[in-house]
Amino acid sequence: xxxxxxxxxxxxxxxxxxxxxxxxxxxxxxxxxxxxxxxxxxxxxxxxxxxxxxxxxxxxxxxxxxxxxxxxxxxxxxxxxxxxxxxxxxxxxxxxxxxxxxxxxxxxxxxxxxxxxxxxxxxxxxxxxxxxxxxxxxxxxxxxxxxxxxxxxxxxxxxxxxxxxxxxxxxxxxxxxxxxxxxxxxxxxxxxxxxxxxxxxxxxxxxxxxxxxxxxxxxxxxxxxxxxxxxxxxxxxxxxxxxxxxxxxxxxxxxxxxxxxxxxxxxxxxxxxxxxxxxxxxxxxxxxxxxxxxxxxxxxxxxxxxxxxxxxxxxxxxxxxxxxxxxxxxxxxxxxxxxxxxxxxxxxxxxxxxxxxxxxxxxxxxxxxxxxxxxxxxxxxxxxxxxxxxxxxxxxxxxxxxxxxxxxxxxxxxxxxxxxxxxxxxxxxxxxxxxxxxxxxxxxxxxxxxxxxxxxxxxxxxxxxxxxxxxxxxxxxxxxxxxxxxxxxxxxxxxxxxxxxxxxxxxxxxxxxxxxxxxxxxxxxxxxxx
Amino acid sequence: xxxxxxxxxxxxxxxxxxxxxxxxxxxxxxxxxxxxxxxxxxxxxxxxxxxxxxxxxxxxxxxxxxxxxxxxxxxxxxxxxxxxxxxxxxxxxxxxxxxxxxxxxxxxxxxxxxxxxxxxxxxxxxxxxxxxxxxxxxxxxxxxxxxxxxxxxxxxxxxxxxxxxxxxxxxxxxxxxxxxxxxxxxxxxxxxxxxxxxxxxxxxxxxxxxxxxxxxxxxxxxxxxxxxxxxxxxxxxxxxxxxxxxxxxxxxxxxxxxxxxxxxxxxxxxxxxxxxxxxxxxxxxxxxxxxxxxxxxxxxxxxxxxxxxxxxxxxxxxxxxxxxxxxxxxxxxxxxxxxxxxxxxxxxxxxxxxxxxxxxxxxxxxxxxxxxxxxxxxxxxxxxxxxxxxxxxxxxxxxxxxxxxxxxxxxxxxxxxxxxxxxxxxxx
Numbered sequence: 001x002x003x004x005x006x007x008x009x010x011x012x013x014x015x016x017x018x019x020x021x022x023x024x025x026x027x028x029x030x031x032x033x034x035x036x037x038x039x040x041x042x043x044x045x046x047x048x049x050x051x052x053x054x055x056x057x058x059x060x061x062x063x064x065x066x067x068x069x070x071x072x073x074x075x076x077x078x079x080x081x082x083x084x085x086x087x088x089x090x091x092x093x094x095x096x097x098x099x100x101x102x103x104x105x106x107x108x109x110x111x112x113x114x115x116x117x118x119x120x121x122x123x124x125x126x127x128x129x130x131x132x133x134x135x136x137x138x139x140x141x142x143x144x145x146x147x148x149x150x151x152x153x154x155x156x157x158x159x160x161x162x163x164x165x166x167x168x169x170x171x172x173x174x175x176x177x178x179x180x181x182x183x184x185x186x187x188x189x190x191x192x193x194x195x196x197x198x199x200x201x202x203x204x205x206x207x208x209x210x211x212x213x214x215x216x217x218x219x220x221x222x223x224x225x226x227x228x229x230x231x232x233x234x235x236x237x238x239x240x241x242x243x244x245x246x247x248x249x250x251x252x253x254x255x256x257x258x259x260x261x262x263x264x265x266x267x268x269x270x271x272x273x274x275x276x277x278x279x280x281x282x283x284x285x286x287x288x289x290x291x292x293x294x295x296x297x298x299x300x301x302x303x304x305x306x307x308x309x310x311x312x313x314x315x316x317x318x319x320x321x322x323x324x325x326x327x328x329x330x331x332x333x334x335x336x337x338x339x340x341x342x343x344x345x346x347x348x349x350x351x352x353x354x355x356x357x358x359x360x361x362x363x364x365x366x367x368x369x370x371x372x373x374x375x376x377x378x379x380x381x382x383x384x385x386x387x388x389x390x391x392x393x394x395x396x397x398x399x400x401x402x403x404x405x406x407x408x409x410x411x412x413x414x415x416x417x418x419x420x421x422x423x424x425x426x427x428x429x430x431x432x433x434x435x436x437x438x439x440x441x442x443x444x445x446x447x448x449x450x451x452x453x454x455x456x457x458x459x460x461x462x463x464x465x466x467x468x469x470x471x472x473x474x475x476x477x478x479x480x481x482x483x484x485x486x487x488x489x490x491x492x493x494x495x496x497x498x499x500x501x502x503x504x505x506x507x508x509x510x511x512x513x514x515x516x517x518x519x520x521x522x523x524x525x526x527x528x529x530x
Numbered sequence: 531x532x533x534x535x536x537x538x539x540x541x542x543x544x545x546x547x548x549x550x551x552x553x554x555x556x557x558x559x560x561x562x563x564x565x566x567x568x569x570x571x572x573x574x575x576x577x578x579x580x581x582x583x584x585x586x587x588x589x590x591x592x593x594x595x596x597x598x599x600x601x602x603x604x605x606x607x608x609x610x611x612x613x614x615x616x617x618x619x620x621x622x623x624x625x626x627x628x629x630x631x632x633x634x635x636x637x638x639x640x641x642x643x644x645x646x647x648x649x650x651x652x653x654x655x656x657x658x659x660x661x662x663x664x665x666x667x668x669x670x671x672x673x674x675x676x677x678x679x680x681x682x683x684x685x686x687x688x689x690x691x692x693x694x695x696x697x698x699x700x701x702x703x704x705x706x707x708x709x710x711x712x713x714x715x716x717x718x719x720x721x722x723x724x725x726x727x728x729x730x731x732x733x734x735x736x737x738x739x740x741x742x743x744x745x746x747x748x749x750x751x752x753x754x755x756x757x758x759x760x761x762x763x764x765x766x767x768x769x770x771x772x773x774x775x776x777x778x779x780x781x782x783x784x785x786x787x788x789x790x791x792x793x794x795x796x797x798x799x800x801x802x803x804x805x806x807x808x809x810x811x812x813x814x815x816x817x818x819x820x821x822x823x824x825x826x827x828x829x830x831x832x833x834x835x836x837x838x839x840x841x842x843x844x845x846x847x848x849x850x851x852x853x854x855x856x857x858x859x860x861x862x863x864x865x866x867x868x869x870x871x872x873x874x875x876x877x878x879x880x881x882x883x884x885x886x887x888x889x890x891x892x893x894x895x896x897x898x899x900x901x902x903x904x905x906x907x908x909x910x911x912x913x914x915x916x917x918x919x920x921x922x923x924x925x926x927x928x929x930x931x932x933x934x935x936x937x938x939x940x941x942x943x944x945x946x947x948x949x950x951x952x953x954x955x956x957x958x
Contacts, residue, residue: 038915066908106905106915107694107809111785139786197754204756233751240743247741345572353576354800355771367779374747376779449740450771454574458738458768493744498735499705 025051030088034070038106045112049119057120059087063103064113071099115140118168122152127161134164138171138198146172167194171202174218177209184210185217192221196372200225232372237490243379245486246386247448249479250441251459252466253390256478257434258314259467261410262427264322265333268340269463270456272435275313276306276442277451278347281356296361299443306439313343314435318428326427340456348453358446378447385444389437394475396433406430410473469509471519480520485509562605563598563867565590566625568636568646573613577767578797578846579638582660583608585847586635588835589854599861607631615645622646626653632867633658633857635850640664640707647672654869658857660849662792662814664711668925668938668946671869673876674896675853676846677815678923679715683762685901686790686813687716689916690760691723694788698729698759700749705734709764712792716762718929729757739769742776750780753787761789770794771802778806784905785809796842799910807906815885815899816848817912822886842910848884852899855881856891877941887920894938894946896923 029047032040045063048056058077062068067078068087074097075087084093105113118136121129122145130152137145149169156162170187173179191199203225206218251273258266280302287298294301317339325332360378367376397403408416409426417423442455449455462485470481485505492501516522567586569579590604598604607629611618618637625631626649633656637643640663650657650671662677690696701716703709713732720730731752733745753759765773770791777789783806790811796818799807818829828851833841856879857872863879864871876891883889889897898920904912925938926947935951937943945955 104913105809106913107784107788110809114785197750201754201756204754206756229751233747236747237744240741240747243743244741348572348576353580354797355577355768355802357800357803359803365779367781374780376743376776378779379743448772448775450768452577452768454577454738454768457574458740490744494748497733498739498745502736 026053026088029053030075033068033075033087033103034073036070036101036104038104038109041103041105041109042112045109045116049116055087055090057117058085058090060113060116060120062087063105064110064117066102066105068103069100070103071101072097074100076100111140115142118142119145119148122148122165123155127158130156130158130161131164134161134168137168138164138202141171141175141202143172143176146176166190167199174202174206177207181211181214184214188214188217188221192224195225195228197229200229229372233494235371236373237494238487239373239375241487241490242483243383243486244490245483246379246383247445248462248466248486249482250382250386250389250444251438252463252470252478252482253386253393253475254434254436254438254441255463256467256470256473256475257393257437258431259464260473260475260478261406261434262430263329263472264326264431265329265336266322266431266434267333267336267460268317268343268456269435269438270458270460271340271343272310272314272438272456273442273445273459274347274453274456275310275343276439277358277446277449277455278351278356278442279306279309279439280443280446281351281358281451284358295359296363298359299361299364299447302443303440306443307436308439310439310442311432311436314438315428315432317435318431322431323424323427340460344453344456351453353453356451358451360447364447382444382447389440390475390479393437397475402426402429465506465509467519468513469519471521474519474521477519477521484520562603563600563861564605564607564629564631566622566629566631566634566636567606567608568611568618568621568625568634569638570613570642571608571610574767575613575638575642581797581844582635582638582846582850584836585832585850586854588832589851591835592831593854593858599858600865600867611642615639615641618642618645619649622649622657623653626650626655631655632861632869633872635660635853637661638846643672656857656869656872658850658853660846660853662845664708665715665925665927666711666930666933668894668896668940670873670895670940670946672895673853673856673891674923674925675849675856677899677901678896678925679712679927680924681815681899681901681921682792682813683712683716684719684929685918685921686792686811686903687719687762689813689903690762690788690790690811693916694760695758696760696788697725697757698731698752698755699725700731700733700752700759700761701764702733702735702745702749702761703764704737704739704766704769706737706766709734709766712764713762715927715929718931722929735765735769737766737769739765740772742773746773746776746780746782749787750782759787761787763789763791764793765791766793767798770798774802774807774810777810778803783809784811790903795844795846796911797844799906800842802910804906804910805908808908810906811903811915812906812912813901813903814845814912815901816843816845816883817902817904817914818843819904819907819911820885820902820914822884824882824886825884828884852881852883852889852897856889856897873940885917889920892922893941894923894925895940896925896938898922 025047029044032044045060048059059068062077069076069078077085077087079085084096086093114136118133118140121133124130149165153162153165156165167190170190173184173187191203203218203222255269258264283302283305284298287294321335322332325335364378364381367374397407405421405426408421409423413423466481466485467478469485471477489501489505492504496504567583569583570576571580571583587606590606594603607625609621609625611621625634635658637646637659638661643659647669655671657672658675659672660675662682665678699720701713703713717730749761788811790813792813794812795814829843832843833839856876859879859881860872860875861867864875877893878891880888880890883899885900887900889899891897901918901921902914903916904914907913926933926936928934935949936947937950938946939948943955948955
């Protein structure tokens with residue numbers, strides 16, 4: 001507490017003695033803000049902070065968000081609700097001065113802003129803001145903020161904020177060569193406890209003039225963190241594999257039905273995925289234009305529509321083309337390949353060749369930390385979604401009459417027909433179901449990939465690989481196949497690289513198919529001979 | 531596919547014909563000068579190349595309004611090579627031999643350029659190539675109006691080293707000839723500047739790579755060595771969107787690890803929410819956001835031509851603007867469209883670029899252009915943070931052992947790979 005008082009006294013003393021100088025430096029800061037040069041903007045930030053300008057926080061925050069306008073000698077803050085304030089005084093402006101342009105930023109300026117906001121936010125009453133400020137200081141390692149941080153630590157009551165502040169303090173101390181050696185050793189310990197990539201980076205930036213004891217402690221801390229991170233990295237790779245596996249599962253599971261159950265080599269499967277993605281795009285466009293409030297539900301609205309669109313197109317393809325080609329796999333392959341090209345070019349003509357922007361709803365953006373694991377929300381939701389789709393399909397096949405009929409037709413078409421099942425109708429519905437599921441996959445993939453006419457092409461090979469590897473006609477095989485390939489790919493990638501990893505996997509599948517031509521889970525019984 | 535293609539061609543030709551007929555009915559009976567446009571209108575490359583076809587049609591229409599060239603109207607002949615490399619060669623042959631075009635503006639990928647090269651040599655015609663490429667080439671029949679590596683990659687690296695104080699480099703690219711050669715040049719350049727090998731990480735991914743989780747976390751790991759790190763990206767086409775999405779999701783901000791890209795322009799950003807990408811960089815010779823009277827006029831003209839207020843312009847479009855202007859001047863200087871005369875007339879021809887300078891065709895068939903570094907803004911445009919003066923394009927990189935003694939000189943030496951050490955034409 002005494003420290004705080006001392007600091008306040010210091011600030012007051014500086015303020016009184018340097019009042020005139022401060023006004024001058026503020027003038028200079030505003031001139032520089034209008035100069036449209038990055039170095040001038042940087043200097044202006046320094047001047048505002050050093051001069052403790054009463055509007056500094058407002059101005060710098062506006063600058064960070066592109067709401068600070070300058071031109072013709074005026075500097076204006078535009079508030080979030082669009083009001084104009086004079087940056088010097090904070091007073092509202094009646095009319096807009098002419099020739100205003102936003103003050104431009106580059107990465108250097110942005111870093112300075114971050115650092116400045118860090119310094120300004122350390123004593124903010126909002127805990128979350130204090131933590132963010134501490135993080136900013138952790139990155140900027142601005143030595144001049146050390147006294148403020150120490151004050152903030154002594155006043156801090158929240159444990160998380162306190163830890164963040166201590167880490168920021170440690171990051172500064174470790175680079176500060178004239179700090180007491182004991183403090184710097186303690187700083188190494190604080191960073192070791194933090195134990196993430198950033199802590200590692202900070203530890204590694206220890207200046208070369210450190211004492212042997214400090215160097216030794218640093219080396220041990222680095223080794224400690226590296227060991228821990230290596231372990232986490234393996235977990236992370238498994239997670240990435242699971243995530244890739246879920247994407248493969250989504251893309252392939254519709255194919256597992258059309259190819260696996262019906263034996264149709266459907267090269268237009270990828271285009272069903274694409275149609276699903278474009279349906280999402282249209283839904284979002286309508287929502288953006290008409291009901292902006294619903295944006296977070298756009299994917300939920302798109303799901304049934306994508307299923308219907310892709311499913312209906314699938315049924316149309318089955319009734320219009322494939323029906324006449326049963327039992328002629330080569331012709332089916334060529335015909336569906338042709339259909340896939342037609343669909344691609346049709347979409348290209350209708351929507352243009354460029355990528356379309358599909359936005360992510362709030363709950364799917366960003367990432368969170370789980371131990372040493374960075375998990376992105378969109379990947380997590382896709383895994384959940386893939387699991388749900390898989391369970392739903394299983395349920396349809398096992399529990400519904402149409403599922404029963406599908407299985408009957410798969411196992412023995414003639415017998416099923418003899419039992420009174422209309423095999424033609426079942427074929428159309430099965431194909432529609434498979435295509436509809438591909439449409440669902442499209443909704444999910446629109447979140448991680450391009451929504452372009454080529455979207456489907458990149459998944460078709462992978463999908464066939466998964467289905468063939470897993471065993472034709474078996475949903476569980478597709479699940480195991482997708483996860484195995486996903487995880488194997490991601491475990492290989494760090495060592496072999498993305499290109500070689502993929503090649504290695506292809507070679508493995510070729511060899512595997514030699515050994516087990518019917519995949520992991522081969523169907524037994526009459527279906528095999530049929 | 532072929533039915534599709536033919537239909538496209540007929541459509542394109544009809545369109546071009548209609549444009550000319552529409553505006554110049556009395557001139558229709560006259561003899562015309564034909565200009566070939568060889569850009570993919572279908573297939574994977576359509577995303578980038580379709581706009582180039584449109585910009586050529588616009589330029590030709592504009593030139594015809596001014597009275598054409600040598601008193602004759604220009605006539606565009608549009609073909610669709612459908613992103614299919616061998617088809618590029620066939621279509622090029624069709625343009626030169628059957629349609630008798632005077633010059634061809636076209637190609638995007640290096641593979642497509644290499645595929646048409648023998649055709650242009652054999653039939654002796656002129657190709658204007660508008661895209662930034664890996665260099666290491668200087669052909670008599672080709673004029674390179676896009677950037678050579680020393681007009682894009684090296685200045686970008688210099689900018690990062692100077693302004694962002696970058697010490698550690700990730701060179702990430704798609705696995706094909708342009709990124710491989712560019713990264714080879716950059717690696718040699720960085721090493722010559724004293725960057726140790728352990729501070730350079732090179733990573734290649736297949737075309738259309740969509741799962742960037744591992745690579746982005748590798749980049750994060752590489753960036754945590756206590757030195758400022760940057761990514762130099764030669765990632766091509768569609769793979770960029772998922773790459774940037776993953777960067778945004780894993781929270782890599784431009785203030786921590788900036789990414790400078792050589793293949794990401796206004797068009798590519800149209801498909802992404804750019805807010806998480808604020809501050810990542812791109813190096814080009816042109817940005818739509820450049821404020822010059824020439825550029826503003828061009829953007830206005832383009833938006834009017836496309837009848838869309840959202841139409842964006844980009845670097846290869848500017849390259850075609852410069853290339854076309856140079857070709858027109860060269861034809862007028864040579865008073866003929868004869869390929870040999872035009873090829874001889876082109877070096878030394880100057881034409882204004884859209885960023886306020888005058889570009890010049892050099893004896894090595896490359897041009898001078900300024901290098902601009904832009905940061906991505908929230909609206910998908912670029913904010914120019916650095917601009918150099920005019921840089922002369924090097925056909926042969928000075929950084930690579932195999933090519934540093936080579937120069938292309940089609941004026942005096944009549945040779946594309948003249949070795950200054952041995953004084954002989956032909957190879958290292």
